[in-house]
Amino acid sequence: MSEPILWQPTDKQSEFLSATEDEVLFGGAAGGGKSDAIVIDALGAAFDGWKNPRYRALLIRRSFPQLRELIDRTRVIYPAVDPGASFKEADKAWEFSSGAKMIFGFCERDPDVYQYQGQEFQWIGIDELGHFPTAFVYEYLTSRLRSPDKSLSCYMRATCNPGPKWIMQRFGITKGGQASLVQLDVEGRIFKRRFIPSFLSDNRHLEGTGYRERLLQLPDAERQMLLEGRWDVYDVPSAVYKDEMRQVRDDGRIRPVPHDPMLKTHTVWDLGFADYMSVIFVQRGPDGVLRVIDYLQDNRKPLDYYIRAMNAKPYNYGTDFIPHDGASKHFLTGKSTKEVMEAMGRNVIVLPRTDVDEGIKLARMVFSRAYFDDRKTEGLIEALQTYKYGVNGKTGAYTQPVHDDASHGADAFRYLAMCEGQMNNGDWGSQKLTYPDMGII
Numbered sequence: 001m002s003e004p005i006l007w008q009p010t011d012k013q014s015e016f017l018s019a020t021e022d023e024v025l026f027g028g029a030a031g032g033g034k035s036d037a038i039v040i041d042a043l044g045a046a047f048d049g050w051k052n053p054r055y056r057a058l059l060i061r062r063s064f065p066q067l068r069e070l071i072d073r074t075r076v077i078y079p080a081v082d083p084g085a086s087f088k089e090a091d092k093a094w095e096f097s098s099g100a101k102m103i104f105g106f107c108e109r110d111p112d113v114y115q116y117q118g119q120e121f122q123w124i125g126i127d128e129l130g131h132f133p134t135a136f137v138y139e140y141l142t143s144r145l146r147s148p149d150k151s152l153s154c155y156m157r158a159t160c161n162p163g164p165k166w167i168m169q170r171f172g173i174t175k176g177g178q179a180s181l182v183q184l185d186v187e188g189r190i191f192k193r194r195f196i197p198s199f200l201s202d203n204r205h206l207e208g209t210g211y212r213e214r215l216l217q218l219p220d221a222e223r224q225m226l227l228e229g230r231w232d233v234y235d236v237p238s239a240v241y242k243d244e245m246r247q248v249r250d251d252g253r254i255r256p257v258p259h260d261p262m263l264k265t266h267t268v269w270d271l272g273f274a275d276y277m278s279v280i281f282v283q284r285g286p287d288g289v290l291r292v293i294d295y296l297q298d299n300r301k302p303l304d305y306y307i308r309a310m311n312a313k314p315y316n317y318g319t320d321f322i323p324h325d326g327a328s329k330h331f332l333t334g335k336s337t338k339e340v341m342e343a344m345g346r347n348v349i350v351l352p353r354t355d356v357d358e359g360i361k362l363a364r365m366v367f368s369r370a371y372f373d374d375r376k377t378e379g380l381i382e383a384l385q386t387y388k389y390g391v392n393g394k395t396g397a398y399t400q401p402v403h404d405d406a407s408h409g410a411d412a413f414r415y416l417a418m419c420e421g422q423m424n425n426g427d428w429g430s431q432k433l434t435y436p437d438m439g440i441i
């Protein structure tokens, strides 16, 4: 009589379990059987790691309660694989009959990872890699992969729902979340990083449980991430404009927004000569509709580089709005940004300095009137989606917005909210501001 089968991989799980690349990320959508797969993979399933007395595996989650879930799963599965296996609760570690070990760990804060300093593992896995906002813990752990035994290779494994940018970059994941492979040549040794997407539909064990129907009721962005495995709608939990950007998406206001030659194109700048310069190109249509048609972001370039890039575009320009620091004189040239831009033929208005929180409040109110060009303003959309509050490590309370790659575009948008009332299309009537006709139509 054959033994009852306790756990049999789905086809997608088999693909993950038999993968030989140095680093493999399994996941994307929810319910594809990721956690189950990584728990089995930790056994060194493909090469019988658990039968080798020198095999050491480390399986990490962000927090201890999350880890509990995985431990419970191994309590069901591992003794069936190796009846001699025993779990040491104090160490949170499995010891197999060969002497091989599988250790559970969590890294709530980045420096927690130093507890593994000086240790070596042949298999390291992270379940829910997306809970790590930066690459720090993952990269540090790769340095703990080392094998004393030539018959044991080293593997880095992880699972993830669509998550932070660094993960997409590391594994070369596309917005649609298709399978991908990145190859790196390090002094002749080729390192491979592979992404294997999995979907709920790959896991028949959740069929007919109502789980799919529950996911179908989620708001658009979550549904697209968790059911369709899309990576371009990733939600940052402390994102400042989370609700506003969700509304923009739900309304279908990210779409082609062509330049309308009948309307002036105004620009709003966040100035950064040492780091990022961000320029938003916007047209104000009837009823205060804001047509965000283009976006320019670059770093460490001189001012004339941006002006030339703008002049090369076929836009009918109105005013360039720059923040308060645009009025200060540069210590080397003795000229302000405003003066330099004006000398290059631009119409410039310097905005007053305002409080960041007030600016954010104003910005929240203009989203409902904004349309974003889906191609040309991608960088801005990304910035608005990921601009986030800092989080107090102890209390979990939100603090000031974080200054990072996303904050420049988001700052420019905040300035846009301050000055959009001053944007017009040339026919002034009784209004105070007048614009010279640049005659570029």
Ligand SMILES: Nc1ncnc2c1ncn2[C@@H]1O[C@H](COP(=O)(O)OP(=O)(O)O)[C@@H](O)[C@H]1O
Pocket: 007, 008, 009, 010, 013, 029, 030, 031, 032, 033, 034, 035, 036, 037, 203, 205, 206
């Ligand atoms: N190969 C399998 N055999 C039996 N049950 C499975 C298998 N793969 C996954 N499951 C079950 O399906 C459910 C979802 O799997 P899980 O690994 O938690 O998904 P994910 O981590 O991708 O959300 C769990 O109840 C899990 O035990």
Ligand SMILES: [Mg+2]
Pocket: 034, 035, 036
């Ligand atoms: Mg899981």
